[in-house]
Amino acid sequence: MNIKDLLEDEYGDVVRKRYDMFFFQDETKTYVINYWLKARKENSKLLVISQDFIDDALAEIIVDSVPVLSLTDKPLIFPIIAGEHSSSLFAHIIVFPQNYHGYMKDAGIDRGELYWCVPIFRCEFSGEESVEEFMSMRVHSLPILDWKRTIRPKVKVYFDNPKTGAGADESRVLVKYLTLLQEVDNLEGVSNGFIELENYKGEVVEVLSPAKSEFIFILNREDEIAMSKDVLKTHLDEFVMS
Numbered sequence: 001m002n003i004k005d006l007l008e009d010e011y012g013d014v015v016r017k018r019y020d021m022f023f024f025q026d027e028t029k030t031y032v033i034n035y036w037l038k039a040r041k042e043n044s045k046l047l048v049i050s051q052d053f054i055d056d057a058l059a060e061i062i063v064d065s066v067p068v069l070s071l072t073d074k075p076l077i078f079p080i081i082a083g084e085h086s087s088s089l090f091a092h093i094i095v096f097p098q099n100y101h102g103y104m105k106d107a108g109i110d111r112g113e114l115y116w117c118v119p120i121f122r123c124e125f126s127g128e129e130s131v132e133e134f135m136s137m138r139v140h141s142l143p144i145l146d147w148k149r150t151i152r153p154k155v156k157v158y159f160d161n162p163k164t165g166a167g168a169d170e171s172r173v174l175v176k177y178l179t180l181l182q183e184v185d186n187l188e189g190v191s192n193g194f195i196e197l198e199n200y201k202g203e204v205v206e207v208l209s210p211a212k213s214e215f216i217f218i219l220n221r222e223d224e225i226a227m228s229k230d231v232l233k234t235h236l237d238e239f240v241m242s
Contacts, residue, residue, distance in 0.1 A: 003039055003109065010107040017056060038063040044071055044113040047103060051145035058088045062117050065093055071115055073097050077127045090119035100131055118144055123153040123241045126200045141176050153177050153240040159195040161186055172198055177240060181233065188212060188229065199240045
């Protein structure tokens, strides 16, 4: 059977968007998952997925942004080729091999060369995520199928706040950025506490608060800059998103 027939057996209606790309859907009572599948000449297949939102132009731009013969068994990040017909703010895509996802297991399609292509904001992924870390991010912090999401920068923290009793060890834990900002608020005036955070590039800064309304931002583990909370949050925004 050809790909279109296999997809129709599993998903019902399948629309050919262009000669090598198909669109189909999986509907539930609460949401609709939209799929675009491109079959490339060298036998690899590129899968694009969104929930409750259709942007054919962006889906085509995504698959066209994946270089030929560049795929491996690890995630890869590529810039999105500029397109005239999509309003998306995404500037990059991350491409996951089949061991990072379970899509199309029952469609009769060889998953060995099936790659899931995801539009992202660059600060959301390092590109070094293990399967386990990616699964944790997807469940707890990053609605990856939502193409209208706000930016969700990847942040890891090591911190200790004796006043609240909260903390995380030196191995660092993934947190939502809003959670980090809440911990900054909680740290204010806690002279024996600290927050050390790592961005998606693997860069690290430290935040201290020796007194009420006073914060210290430490770059490169040695350059200390005293600042207000508002200025600190501006620095943190730049650190995790740029």
